[in-house]
Amino acid sequence: MTRRIDAGTLKRWIGDGRELAILDAREEGEFGRAHLFWAVPCPLSRAELAAPALLPRRGTRVCAVDGGEGHAERLAALLEGMGCTDVSVLEGGAPAWKAAGHVLFSGVNVPSKAFGEWVEHHYGTPSVDAAELQAMREAGADLVILDSRPMDEFHRMSIPGGIDVPGGELAYRIDALAPRRETTVVVNCAGRTRSILGAESLRQAGIPNRVIALRNGTMGWELAGFRCAAGETATYPAGIPTAADAARARAGRFADRHGVQAIDHAGLERLRAEPRTLYLLDVRAPAEYAAGHLPGALSAPGGQLVQATDRWVAVRGARIVLCDGAAYGQPDGTRARMAGGWLRQLGGWEVFVLEGEGGAAGSHAGTGDDPPLAAGDAIAPEAAARLLEAGGAAVVDIRRSLDFREAQIPGSLWGIRTRLDALRGRLAGAAEVVVVAPGPALGLLAARELSGLTGAVVRVLAGGMPAWRKLGLPVLADRHNPPDADCADVYLRPYDRNEGIEEAMREYLSWEIDLVNEVARDGDARFGTAATGGAQAGGGHAGGARDGAGAATAS
Known part of the structure; x- marks a missing residue:
């Protein structure tokens, strides 16, 4: 019979430093109404496929939670059926957690979104609002607008004149996109997180340009009365950037400041042999992954990985190995190092970047989708x-x-x-x-x-x-x-709704901004504390001085 625990026990587990995964059995829309901070959605409707990837080691300590409806018991039985040996159920689910005086969070990808707000406050990421950006455009300012979302989101709506450069590619490809140091780089997404993290990635990499985030992204643009473009496809030049070595050196300094470790393929095999949870994540663009990847590696494009870490990583205290082109003998290393530096600060995981010869011979083509039907x-x-x-x-x-x-x-x-x-x-x-x-x-x-x-x-x-x-x-x-x-299966974004879209946008942006306060009240996140060395106070980063008085903008 599955062990049942109370809220006080789970609270102690979260802080004891041992491996722990909190899996929520509800559908995403239900999960998004109220859930524990470190809970990861594992909806029953796709748990048979999601759970093995979220729990690569079956001996990991797992707690199944729900909203008190009984879904957690079903998930626990499924987990035990696939070989998990240390499974518990939170008695009473999320309502019991709240009744015990602990904080529940609405929304999805909450740790990553809260981390984005922390990054803005901690590093003083500069930003401009929609009206300021439009004034710059009308004045003919030397600027480039880089949209840090995947192409499908960019294609649906974008800032006029923008170029799609998903967040994991920014530091790798910026030299070709802004070859003049006088060019101002503006980074946007739909809301806030990927704008902040994208802009701060370039700042932390130490590029010579002025870099700013578009405050509140496309939502802020539309709320200001401007119209987004639709159907755009502009993107970065394909292939390995000519300045790949310079980009890697910049990213290396960032990763080193935060304790990211480099390993070769022999080192990966040694890690795999140890009794610890290990995630192997390929942070390249999806098309690169499909063309060939290491056995067992999951596709986790770098920008999306940092913006939605709980989609791939469920286990607190796990090890994460990131691979990009450097794992296949290519002049890369930038994308894995940038993602690794952020993951170290977000969750304190042990993070490694894989590089050196040895990856190409065993690479698998394809996306890892299901085999064909009989x-x-x-x-x-x-x-x-x-x-x-x-x-x-x-x-x-x-x-x-x-x-x-x-x-x-x-x-x-x-x-x-x-x-x-x-x-x-x-x-x-x-x-x-x-x-x-x-x-x-x-x-x-x-x-x-x-x-x-x-x-x-x-x-x-x-x-x-x-x-x-x-x-x-x-x-x-x-x-x-x-x-x-x-639509219980999805957490509806403001522009997915049929009514009250503008009100939902305003509520979403206010919610995101307030996450810093809610995280502090909860007390279970320690953003930045896992980093080793480097500046840990706002403004102590490469390029910080050039932004002057406009650097600290908390919208």
């Missing part, structure tokens, strides 16, 4: 379309609600995989059911559950929605299906 479990898009046209089947889509809104097969039903019994009545009488899933593994799990619920023949759409769309088969977009209130 013939009997799958249905081709053409066959599914004929079946639907004949009226002989129902379609159940278990992708993210936001993805379903953007593209859905006409007449299909959306549902959360582990809560498909809610669709039972609407599926009554269906002889066959087609499952649309984000990948084969989740599709198969849903198919088995639906088969038990309905007695129908259930098959997974081969290739999912991309294969359906590639053939030009009918697709609908419906922003209101499912409605906001039903």
Whole structure:
């Protein structure tokens, strides 16, 4: 029987220095309403796939939590079934944590977002608001606007004239993007975290340019009455930068200040042999990872890794090995060192960068996605379309609600995989059911559950929605299906909502700014304390003096 612990015990565990993972079994939208600071979402609907990556060592101490609904017990049973040997459940879940006098946090990626606010206060990251940036643009100032988000977010909306340079690439590629030291570099994201971390990465790297963050990002831009661009694709020059060696030297100084350690491939194998949790994360761009990567390495693009660390790293006290091009014999090392320096300050993990010959020979191509479906479990898009046209089947889509809104097969039903019994009545009488899933593994799990619920023949759409769309088969977009209130699987960003978008933007930005105070009240984060050497007071960084009186801006 799974051990149950109280809030006081878990609070002591958080501070005892031993390995600990706190996994929250609720869906992301539910998790985002109120959760523990160091809790990591592991929703039941995809826990079979998420948990093995979050817990690479099965002996890690784990506490499963929820909102008091009983989901934690189900997650604990799943974890024990996959071989975890030290699993507990927080008695009473998040409500009991609050009743014991401890702090609960709303939102997602909270440790990373709180860390971004700490960085701004600690290092005095300079910023400008939307009106100031627009005035600079109208005056013809020598500036470049760099958007630190991934291309899909940039493509959806961006600051006019911006260039997409995801945060992990900034320090690596800045010499080509701002070759003149007189050029002011403005870094933005949708809100605050990636703007601050991107700008401060360049400042910590010590580039000669003036670097500033766009305060409140695209949200602040729109709230100021300016219009974002849509559909833009401008990005950095492909390939290895000509100034890669200079970028690496700058990043090396930053990493050294914060205790990041370099290891070779033999060192990696020694770490793997030790009884400690070890994450191997490839911080290069996704396309580079897909072209070839080390066995066991997960794709974690550097900027996203720092902005959403809990997506990849669940275990407090773990070791993290980061690899970029230097692990494959290329002139790199910048991206891993910059990400490593920030991770050291964020969570105090032991962080290593992998480099030297030995990686290319064992590299794997591809993204690490699920293997293909067996013939009997799958249905081709053409066959599914004929079946639907004949009226002989129902379609159940278990992708993210936001993805379903953007593209859905006409007449299909959306549902959360582990809560498909809610669709039972609407599926009554269906002889066959087609499952649309984000990948084969989740599709198969849903198919088995639906088969038990309905007695129908259930098959997974081969290739999912991309294969359906590639053939030009009918697709609908419906922003209101499912409605906001039903999107329990995602934490809706302000611009994902159908109502109150401007109010939600203002609330989000206020929430993010106040995180520093909430973290202090909680007491479980010690940002910056793991760093060794270097300046630990605001302003003690390369290039700090050049920003003058405008350096400390807390918006």
